[in-house]
């Protein structure tokens with residue numbers, strides 16, 4: 353099978369409510385999509401979510417690298433992932449255009465094609481692991497105490513039917529307010545929590561004090577805290593990890609395989625959050641996973657403002673390593689006002705976890721209304 357064509361689309365999504373984390377707020381989402389067509393009439397799909405402050409690349413950079421891939425990948429075998437990634441690496445080096453989210457989209461489309469050609473879901477062609485359910489968090493973003501209480505109630509009523517067992521709470525870096533919000537959520541919600549500071553705690557001593565204070569009040573119900581301190585300062589991260597009673601995970605500090613080597617060398621965390629958009633897809637995510645496991649780091653799998661397409665890629669990756677992973681945070685598709693995938697091919701949320709689809713490849717199907725638009729324009733608003 354060879355690649356005969358590659359198409360790129362910019363798609364705008366609306367979200368129900370704004371999503372505020374420590375260093376930015378999301379009010380809407382624009383992602384890039386690639387469709388890779390083959391000489392055997394199969395189509396693979398991938399999503400790229402470039403957000404400079406998170407993924408390091410911009411939408412224009414990702415678009416430029418995808419445009420170059422249109423020429424360089426034509427005639428290649430999409431199922432030969434080693435060659436595809438080597439080709440993307442070379443294209444990136446030669447042109448100086450660096451974009452892991454673009455590489456992720458290509459990776460997704462190629463794995464989709466690999467699954468379709470082998471007539472298996474992607475997670476079954478990635479690895480040998482026996483799939484088990486991994487509990488998934490739904491996120492409460494930064495807001496007032498009142499807003500946090502309301503959000504907890506909303507999430508509990510909206511996701512009760514999906515068996516929700518974990519909530520993730522975004523922290524603001526203001527210790528007193530954060531503590532009150534954590535206490536309010538734990539009082540209402542009977543399950544476990546994970547916390548995510550997105551680098552908000554600039555003073556490592558304050559971070560340790562507040563985290564241990566929270567642990568003394570709530571105990572093991574707080575499973576771990578993601579990225580308490582600035583991403584580049586691994587000394588601060590290690591200081592906190594060595595003293596915190598709650599396990600500490602790297603997220604922004606461990607964007608890709610190179611970062612993970614530094615994290616391991618610095619002994620600065622208990623675990624890592626692997627996100628395919630930053631890693632450069634399943635191919636690189638797997639390498640990160642193997643390295644993390646070898647070094648006895650706990651692993652979670654996260655997502656970055658993805659719709660149903662990226663989420664299917666994430667969940668297939670998660671399922672392929674699920675015997676080791678301790679949690680996932682794949683929820684960005686859940687409150688999209690509209691998705692480009694059909695409602696029957698949205699990734700299920702049940703028994704508190706996200707489940708891969710049984711269909712071949714990624715299993716996602718594009719809505720007819722979006723397909724029609726894709727035939728006539730490369731810029732699409734999903735309403």
Ligand SMILES: [Mg+2]
Pocket residue numbers: 548550578579603604625
């Ligand atoms: Mg995080």
